Amino acid sequence: MVMPMPFSTEDLSIYYGEFQAIKNISMGFPAASVTALIGPSGCGKSTFLRSLNRMNDEIAGSRSTGHIWMDGIDLTASGTDVIKLRQRIGMVWQRPNPFYKSIYENIAFGPRYYGIKNRKQLDEIVETSLRRAALWDEVKDRLKESALALSGGQQQRLCIARALSVNPQILLLDEPASALDPVSTGKIEELITELKKDLRIVIVTHNMQQAARVSDYTAYFYLGTLVEHGETDQIFTNPEKNSTQEYIMGRFG
Amino acid sequence: MEHSKVTPREAQRRRLPLEKHRIEDWIGRIYTSVCVVFLIATIVSIVYFVTSKGVATFAVNGVGIMDFLFGTRWAPDASPPAFGAMPAIAGSFLVTLLAALIASPLSIAAALFMTEIVPTFGKRILQPAIELLSGIPSVVYGFIGLTLIVPFLRDHVGGQGIGVGAGALVLSIMILPTITSVAADALANLQRGQREASYALGATRWQTIYRVVLPTVLPALLTGIVLGMARAFGEALAVQMVIGNAPFIPTSLLESASTLTSIITLGMGNTAMNSIQNNALWSMALVLMLMTFVFIMIIRLLERRNRI
Ligand SMILES: Nc1ncnc2c1ncn2[C@@H]1O[C@H](COP(=O)(O)OP(=O)(O)OP(=O)(O)O)[C@@H](O)[C@H]1O
Ligand SMILES: [Mg+2]
Numbered sequence A: 001m002v003m004p005m006p007f008s009t010e011d012l013s014i015y016y017g018e019f020q021a022i023k024n025i026s027m028g029f030p031a032a033s034v035t036a037l038i039g040p041s042g043c044g045k046s047t048f049l050r051s052l053n054r055m056n057d058e059i060a061g062s063r064s065t066g067h068i069w070m071d072g073i074d075l076t077a078s079g080t081d082v083i084k085l086r087q088r089i090g091m092v093w094q095r096p097n098p099f100y101k102s103i104y105e106n107i108a109f110g111p112r113y114y115g116i117k118n119r120k121q122l123d124e125i126v127e128t129s130l131r132r133a134a135l136w137d138e139v140k141d142r143l144k145e146s147a148l149a150l151s152g153g154q155q156q157r158l159c160i161a162r163a164l165s166v167n168p169q170i171l172l173l174d175e176p177a178s179a180l181d182p183v184s185t186g187k188i189e190e191l192i193t194e195l196k197k198d199l200r201i202v203i204v205t206h207n208m209q210q211a212a213r214v215s216d217y218t219a220y221f222y223l224g225t226l227v228e229h230g231e232t233d234q235i236f237t238n239p240e241k242n243s244t245q246e247y248i249m250g251r252f253g
Numbered sequence B: 001m002e003h004s005k006v007t008p009r010e011a012q013r014r015r016l017p018l019e020k021h022r023i024e025d026w027i028g029r030i031y032t033s034v035c036v037v038f039l040i041a042t043i044v045s046i047v048y049f050v051t052s053k054g055v056a057t058f059a060v061n062g063v064g065i066m067d068f069l070f071g072t073r074w075a076p077d078a079s080p081p082a083f084g085a086m087p088a089i090a091g092s093f094l095v096t097l098l099a100a101l102i103a104s105p106l107s108i109a110a111a112l113f114m115t116e117i118v119p120t121f122g123k124r125i126l127q128p129a130i131e132l133l134s135g136i137p138s139v140v141y142g143f144i145g146l147t148l149i150v151p152f153l154r155d156h157v158g159g160q161g162i163g164v165g166a167g168a169l170v171l172s173i174m175i176l177p178t179i180t181s182v183a184a185d186a187l188a189n190l191q192r193g194q195r196e197a198s199y200a201l202g203a204t205r206w207q208t209i210y211r212v213v214l215p216t217v218l219p220a221l222l223t224g225i226v227l228g229m230a231r232a233f234g235e236a237l238a239v240q241m242v243i244g245n246a247p248f249i250p251t252s253l254l255e256s257a258s259t260l261t262s263i264i265t266l267g268m269g270n271t272a273m274n275s276i277q278n279n280a281l282w283s284m285a286l287v288l289m290l291m292t293f294v295f296i297m298i299i300r301l302l303e304r305r306n307r308i
Helices: A045-050 A084-089 A103-113 A119-132 A152-164 A181-195 A208-214 A230-236 A240-250 B008-059 B067-070 B086-117 B117-134 B138-156 B164-189 B192-200 B205-234 B238-245 B260-270 B276-307
Strands: A005-015 A020-028 A032-040 A062-070 A089-092 A169-173 A200-205 A217-222 A225-231
Touching: A005 A045, A005 A084, A020 A045, A020 A225, A032 A045, A032 A208, A032 A240, A045 A062, A045 A089, A045 A169, A045 A200, A062 A181, A084 A089, A084 B192, A089 A152, A089 B008, A103 A119, A103 A152, A119 A152, A152 A169, A152 A181, A152 B192, A181 A200, A181 A208, A208 A225, A208 A230, A217 A230, A217 A240, A225 A230, A225 A240, A230 A240, B008 B067, B008 B276, B067 B086, B067 B276, B086 B117, B086 B164, B086 B238, B086 B276, B117 B164, B138 B164, B138 B238, B164 B205, B164 B238, B192 B205, B205 B276, B238 B260
Parallel strands: A032 A200, A032 A217, A089 A169, A169 A200
Antiparallel strands: A005 A020, A005 A062, A217 A225
């Protein structure tokens, strides 16, 4: 028997009421790499992504079957400490959603939950997180200002910094650049490439060029099923399935 | 050539749709303008009337403004009469603040329950029920207060039952729906991303409510509270029925007292137009009106802060 990868799903299905949005998906996410999830609108990419840190639990009427493995532990087990789990798996959404607080407080928010009260320690975490999100130089003199005063691209990097503040091992990104201009998008992509050295990243994107640029592995979803999953180069140049090729060709236009 | 040849009548017929349009446009414009002018005229004349009557106490009857605002003896029919409005002003502020203190935590908790804990049930059943509550006429609240709250206070707390405490309780029940619906709206309109971000960092529901949701909607919550206070401050009937209406500054919650509104409602039937007694009531109305302006200004300021 093959050991499941340290982070992987096994036979994962997700339902909204009677509707099955994700159908028996088994796939792994290798360390120090970026996996892109692609597929037409409504095929279940966000649903799948959200289930990985159990954010789907917050949606009334949703339930799941199957397993999510992380270092040999089943995250879908009923006894799982969802709070610890979410500390290890960070998430960023399409629309930047900074808190209505200062830049500093946005970053310090998470660490405070994990009991860090020491001001010096918090200062350090804020600086490290902002540096990792390539935002430090732009905001270091205005940490006390409202996060809402930042531009959309800066807000999104702040959200990434906020996710990094609790030192996750996995980062889930749901179309993180689709609301941003090309320059900001470029910065986010650079950031992803930089961050993958220490984390696993799973990114949903509708932008095929982006998937090709930033990801090592690509998974093509269609109507809740995983059609094809492999190395990005292979998926983009020589996919096994016709439907994958058609989707990618169509999107490249 | 054939096509461009048009008889005058034909031309008129062709222009008709356009003309009709313009007439409708004009009628609409005139109608709305008339309404607006009427509205403005009404507001201006009310403000002017209340102000001129209210000022007459000081300008015509020679009562000192300071004696009125800070005098503690209200005896309009004594000789010589005394027109100290302090007991009523203090009574109004006291019941209003107490009512807000009682109602705010309850309302905000109710709003949180409706939006955060049982959103579907809250939206479908609780919200309409609360809105219904705010439509109940104040005389009914006063009646309930007189029938239930006053005897309860008399039997279990002491005193006559009537008094500041009873007034504040009745008012707090009245403003509960006001604060609750404003708070529930604000909570429901909070972007989902705010909660999601907090949950995704591992916060529990309670931590999310306490550290993210409440601070973010705080200006709106304050708006609701001030709206409730404005309603409490201006309420006459329900308060008058349970507060006792003694013209003294109360020293305990179980003591009978009066408010600006209760003195006006009780006194207006018994005073002759243009008498000093009547004018003094108008001065109280002026104080009420000015306080209402202050409440509205506070709400406006909060709303501006809310938008940022
Ligand atoms: N909260 C929900 N309740 C019920 N059904 C939902 C919910 N969220 C998503 N769905 C359904 O699940 C399916 C997958 O939705 P999902 O949002 O995961 O798609 P997606 O691939 O992320 O699409 P997009 O590219 O447009 O973001 C859709 O059919 C959608 O209607
Ligand atoms: Mg999506």
